[in-house]
Amino acid sequence: MEIPYIVKARKDTGLTNSKIAIWLFLASEVMLFGGFFSAYVFMRIGADYPWPERTLPVLPGLINTFILIASSVTVVFAWAALKLRKWRQFQIFMGATVLCAAIFMCLKAVEYNVKFHHQAVRLNDYSIIEGHLDYKKDKDKNYIKKDGKKIEYNLINIKAESVIFSTVRFHKPWVEQILEQAEEQGSKMVLTEPYQGADGRADAKTTYVEAGTELSLDLLLKIREQHLKARAHNQKLRADALRCAWQIAKDANPGKRGWEISDQVGVDAEKLKPDMLTEMGAISFKIDSAAKLSFKPKNIKEADGQSRLRDDTVIKGKLLESPMKFHHVDAIDFQYLAMKAVQKGIDPMVAIENSWIIQNADFAKEAWEWHCEEVEKLEKELAKQDREPTLKDRYRIGWKEFSKKAEQEGMTDMGDWTILEEFKGPNYAARGEETFPHLAVPRGEIAFASKFVPQWNTYYAIYFTITGLHGLHVIGGALVLGYYLFFGRRMYETNPEWLANRVEVGGLFWHFVDLIWIFAFPIFYLM
Amino acid sequence: MADSPEAIRKSIRKYLIVGGILFLGTVLTVLVATVPALDIGRHGFDVYDCVLGLAIASTKAGFVAVVFMHLNDEKKAIYWIFGGALVFGAFLYLLTAWAKSDLIHDPLFYGDSKPNIKLGH
Amino acid sequence: MSADAHSHDDHHHDPPFWKKYIFSTDHKMIGLQYGITAMLFLAFGFYLMMVMRWSIAYPHQPLPEWMSFFLTDDWKARWLSDGKLTGETYNMFGAMHGTIMVFLGIVPLGFGAFGNYVTPLQIGAPDMAFPRLNMASYWIYLIGGLIMCASFFMESGAAKSGWTNYSPLAGFADGQIVNQWLAGQTQWLIGLVCLITSSLLGSVNFITTIINLRARGMTWMRMPFFVWSMLVTGFLLLLAFPPLEAAGIMQLMDRVAHSSFFMPTGLFTSQTGLAELSGGGSPLLFQHLFWFLGHPEVYVLLLPAFACVSDVIPVNSRKPLWGYKGMVYMVLVLGFLSFIVWAHHMYMTGMGPVISTFFQTTTVLISVPSVVIITSLLISLWGGSIKFTPPMMWACAFIPMFGIGGLTGLPLAFNLADLHLHDTYYVIGHFHYVVAPGILFGLFAGVLHWYPKITGRYMSSWLNQLHFWPSLICMNVIFAPMLLQGMAGFHRRWYNGGDGYLDKIAGKAGEESANIFANTVAQHIDLNILMSMGAWTLALAQIPFVINLFISWKTGKKVESDNPWNATTLEWATPTPPGHGNFTTEPVVYRGPYEYSRADHDEDYLPQWVEPKNKTAASVSQDKAEPAALEDKSDA
Known part of the structure; x- marks a missing residue:
């Protein structure tokens, strides 16, 4: 079986399949970027803060525009060279196109990188300070985390006396961080109360973990397992009991509607108690000599006395000075x-x-x-x-x-x-x-x-979204064009017209990417 | 679209000219935005700069679409497809803009970052 | 298997199993894959709804064992309270029910399965224009769907912000999850982006196929209405989905990069207080972008059902489709108008009177093409010699059921009426009438109609009766009371069916309450139980269908010929089942798609591919086959 009209155009439509497809695809791209550019306009009109006008350095954007225009010219030349069956010329022009794409992305990376490392802060009085943060230092050496990142002077510090973990939700890396920080300061974290509970046999009590056990990830995992077991067991008991109670209530009140008797029906907690296992949703660790714990601001809701991490870990202790340096x-x-x-x-x-x-x-x-x-x-x-x-x-x-x-x-x-x-x-x-x-x-x-990332304001949000997506298009286009450049020789020898068609289609996409940038450049860099 | 080798040879010149126009257009936009002597309207960015900038950009985009993407000589189906997208894209933008400008309340009413909510008793 | 030994010299040899059934590039196999996957998703979405209906009917009682026995105790402990559905879990099920039914169920079934299987056959193409793209589009759909559903088993649970996923709610929901990429709400967005990508690839493929791969002589006005519907559906997907993709990406940024595209300044939530965001975004923008897709999406759901029914009715009434040309023009108008009605979903957002009037007008206008199409279908029955074959029963039920669904939509189109009905069960009743007994019945008609072509066997007629009648009754038992409840003011998102609004003390004493709304709720709340019973019975009614689907594959009555229904369109010119490449000889089309009961012909049908008796090539050009298409042959 062969699909017709791959190389030769259909007579009545005058088009090959791929030509129709690429234009359909471009039509959907028009709608996609139409959505984004509309969003830009509405973000800008609706902004309730001073829109950052002409805030980006123009030079990199300008150079990138030149590069994209040049690549648009070279890609159409490459296509023309193929049509004229000049393989060498095609290679040169297509090579230039792919090179342009690479330079474009490199410049983009530089631009992004500068913003990723540039800090801004809005004060309560709405004044804004921009700059670079200092790094936490230990004897004039930058303090570096395990993953190789320097720790910036933007941490919330707490003189922690005790830490309460949510048994179900604790986040492993954060537990490790807390442990590490406490260890560094020579503090120990120990279980405040024994984790003790019924084990399902009437009146029997088991101590799962003794009070005073030191905090470790394994310990938390063990407690979690026990807690989840108990929770599942208890819920099943309660559900069965409630189902039973409803059966009895319905038999006792024939003809009554559910909501009329619902307040008479319930689980008899006392009766179930002997069979219940002890659940422990949160578990508290004492820090023997109060240690200074530091957290990234985005992970913590801080307050004097009691702060809460996003994984529901509660840190009890005095809030220390935590300036942004x-x-x-x-x-x-x-x-x-x-x-x-x-x-x-x-x-x-x-x-x-x-x-x-x-x-x-x-x-x-x-x-x-x-x-x-x-x-x-x-x-x-x-x-x-x-x-x-x-x-x-x-x-x-x-x-x-x-x-x-x-x-x-x-x-x-x-x-x-x-x-x-x-x-x-x-x-x-x-x-x-x-x-x-x-x-x-x-x-x-x-x-x-x-x-200076999407979080800072809607300008940077839309800037990164549109240019990022545009960058992905550049990469995608360059990959396709690069494929024709490096692996097109065989097809050129067997069916040069087919390759020319494919290059034309790839070129159409490439021009469209250029077209988006033609609008993106002025609206982000110059307006 | 011109498919014969002669026609392609001829159009190469055309591509170069368009490339030149795109370069010049870009330079012009940047000059208008950065050189105070060329600044139209009020000092700094304003609606005139916006219209001028977008006009230049649209012209550039038009050249790319018409010459590089061969829309000057294309089949009917392509015009329908791409034109359709432009029309519906315009609907998306214009109707949303209309809906957002015709409101029964003041959008800045909730604009203050301190919410007017009393908590507790 | 000796496939390896022979494959290089025998290219007619069957491809290996995984290539034939799993990573197939054949449009028919992909169509079946779409169909089976979509039906599984539909079943899952149906299950979610059955659980929700329990909570609505019996909010104080634990889920019965038959509904929850396969869930682990651990999952139940996390998401149920004493075995009862919590509000949070109800929201999760509700959001996912909508999402699954719309994006993972009906669209892939209608557009993916029927479109894929039937369209190339009906236009006489050997396959889709891009077979590998077609395969990619199925797999991306499956991955997207699985990503969405996988979140049921994650810490956050699945998405809970409704299938519309409105910001700012959807922007900060699941905010407590440390790794936002693993939050259900984020997974929903990733899944959605996958589904959109899949739809885009699919629609590009469909439109290209229809434009460029039509057989010789298949002019535009000889295309069956089915193909026209698929063409319009393709364009709707192509142009309406990207703005939602844009919205999805922006919401994804809001969630993982903490931007404020859709987050207003000063957002205050009970969980976290004043949100730590820059603010300055526009929640309304999300709604606009969502409904720009959302409304055309309705027609993406509907048109494949129209398509199936418009093929079933002429075949079984032995009459040409009435007003074929008019229907074609109307479906194009429908497609166009569907892009400019979207904000009728947003009357309550503070839109001004002028723009409301605009959308009100376009919305009322769009009912015209729908009514023309449905009326044409109805008139096509008039004076025909109707054969009540199994597919015909569904097609006939489709017309009144869709009619109810469509007409109940009219009050919602009007701003003033909508102020009362917005977000009530009336809305739910309206669009479920359209989608469930409407669209789904149309698709069932399609399944029964093309089953003989796919398998070479008929589906059992009496199992179909067992499926059809209870389904028809149950659908009405479920959805008609919703219209009543909605007009009484029942809100669509009550997880306890209105229990919280009752005045229980007065009710028990048999008295009227001073709280008037409590009385209204008390009057209508018992309908909940009726509707829930209807829903569960409906589930039972699907069992005969499933049995029929599998049993008939092996034991159904064999078809007598390749054209068992004596139909006229091209798919019946293929061998049964059609092999790879579809047609054994290149099909040539000589006439329109619905030549039934022609006076000048002995049989009561004259297929498109049958050569006219009085001379060949001359009459091809007489019937305005493109001369260009004829020239093609000499090129090849």
Whole structure:
């Protein structure tokens, strides 16, 4: 059996199968990206915070646009070369296309990576601080976890006296972390009360675990097993008893409807008690000498006295100071604060003067005063054209402003570094902490903190989603085109027209990927 | 679509020109967005910049679709399929936009991050 | 097996078992795989519903043993309380019932199974345009379905936020799970993305096949209505699913990357207090994107049933389909309109009056093509010599049942009436009338109609009677009371069937309560038991069908010819069962699909493929076969 119209077009439609299919696929892609771009518009219109305008470095985006355009030209050349039966030319142009894809993805990776390591924090007064976090250090050495990641100074610290684990839900890696931390400080965690219970024989009691047993994962697993057994056993007993009770009640009240007698029917707990096994949903461990335990903020709901991890582990103990330590502050943003102030009828300048960072950090006060002068200059400049500074001009001190200020004060001259900074952000090592100072933000001041990832705001969410999905399309397209490049020779020799068709279809997809980027570039980088 | 070798040779020039137009269009968008002297409308980003930017992008997209994707000379079925997607995509966007703009309450009513809920007694 | 020894020199040799039955690229085998898998999922979805109906009818009583004996004690201890269904578990079952029935059951059965098996046969194609893509689309569907269902056995349980999965609820549900990739709610999204991918591959394949692989002489207006329906269904899937895929991906981001696409600012939940999110997102956007799919999806469910019935009725009334052209145009209009009615699901979201009126208008408009199609089917019966064969019984029941379902939808189309009926059992009654006795009956007709082609044997007629009559009665016993309850104000998500709203003290004393709604609930609550009994009996009524399906495969009455129903469409020109490549000779089509009882012909049917007596090639072009299609042969 052979499927017709793979190589030759059907006469009445004038199309090969794959040509129809790719256009159908592109039609669905139009709808997919239509959904995403619509989402972009609605996110932007509906944003209740100042949308980050023109916030990404343009240069990498611009280069990527050039690369994609170039690849679009080369892919159509590659197709033309195949049509003219010039294999060598085809190889060159297709090779160039795949190379373009690789460069595009590399640049994308650099861009993403910079954002993944850039911290932002929104304070309760809606001012926003950006920068890099310091790492936890031990004798001037970075503290590194088992998985090789450095631990950032953004932890919730608790002077823990006891820890209560949920028998069913405890998360193994977290238990290990707690154990490790306690061990490091020489503390022991021991079972507070014996785990003791009925074992199903009337009046018999068994002690499963003695009080004072040290915490270990095995111990928790053992208790979990026992608890689950008891839970299943007890539930079965209760269900059977209830079923029985209903049978009796129904026989006793013929003709009555279920809900009329439901309050008379129930499980006689006393009668069942001898057969029940002891369940233990939570189990408590004492820490002999209170130890300092640290947790990532996203895993814990902290409170003084009693904090709770996401796996229902309860940590009892005093909440210690848990500041977020910035190694380098590279931007202070008052746009959101100003917006909120205006909504509440407060003068934004007054609100900024009273903000936590201006009040508590000298460098910020100094930078703000310098910035105000700069804005004044800009205002005069723009007034000539009957224009005025934007919200961003007025209320944001970005890393370029910090650098400019430092350079005005004659601190650094970066020279050749500046181009690279357009890609990777400021060179902190070279510019030093005079330009990008240190700061510790107390936990209580923090309303919301995140890296520059989808979590930070809807702008970054849609940015990462669209460009990420676009990146996946680039990879997919490059794989297909690369396949024709490296494994197409055989087909070229037997059926060159077929290969040309396939390259055309792959090319159509490739152009579509370019087409998406043509819109993605201005809306994310320039608007 | 031009399938004969002569026609393809001829169109190569066309592809180069379009490539050039795309480059220039990109440069133009960036210039308009970054050089203060070329900034139209108010200082900084505003609706004029938006319209201009999207107009340039649409022109570029049009060139890609028409020349690189051969939509200048395609079969009827393809126009129906792709046109259909564009129409329904427009429905998706426009009707949603309409629905979101025609509301019986103020969408910012719930905008404050401190919920107006009293807990406990 | 000597397959290995001979395979290289004998290419007609049967492929090995796994290639023939499991990783098959034959559209017929894939169709059967779709069909069997979908029926298993339907059975599972039905089971979930039976459990839910227990909780609605007897909220205070433990699940009976026959319903829960195969669940482990451990699972029961986690999800039941003293053997009774909890609200949480009910939500889980409800969400998964909807999801399974719509995405894993009916769509794969209608579009995947019937579309795959019948479409290439009816247009005279050797297979689908992309056989391997076809296989991929089945496997991705299966993986997606299994991922969704696997979450029943995970710590979080399966998704609990309704089959519509509205944000922000679906955004933070299962938030306590440490690894969000292992939360049921996330698994639901991953499964959904798989299903959408599968549907997209499928629809690309279908449309390409229909456009490009039609046999010689199979012009557009000679295609059976079945193929037209599949074409429109394909386009609906192709264009409506991607926006939901976008929404699904964004919700996935909300869950695993903690973004705020659909999470509003200041979200406050009883579990976690003020959500630690950036906020600024739009929950309504999710609803728009969801229903942009959701409404066309209704027609994705419906059109395959229309398709089956439109094939069964002409065959069994020995009459051409009445108004074939009109039906074709109407199905195209239906497809178009279905894209612009979606927000009638959202009248209660604070949409303004102008946009409401727009969607109200388009919604009422879309009933016109549906009514035209259903009326055409009805008129096709008029004056025919009707044979009540097993498939015909289902097809005839389909028309009034779908009619009830469709007409009860009209009040929901109107904003004002919808304000009262929104989210009540009326809505449930309405769309279940459409889907269960409507669509499902249509698909049963299809199963019985094509079974002889698939197996070479008829299904048993008396087992079918045993299946049909109880099913018809039970369906009405289940769904008609829902309409009553709904108008009385019963909410669709009560896990205890309204028990919580009763005034038990007054009720017991035999008095009216001062609480008026409690009285209303008391008046209608006993219907719950009736409906639940109906549902469980319906389950029993499916047993004859299952027996019939398997027994007839081996012992059914053998077909007398390759065309046992004396039908006219191309699938009956194939050998029984059709081999790989379908047709033994290249089929050529000479006329329209429904040439029954022609005055100028001796038999009461004139198949599409029979050469006209008065000369061959001339009449092909007379009947407007594309001359191009004829030229093709010389190329090959």
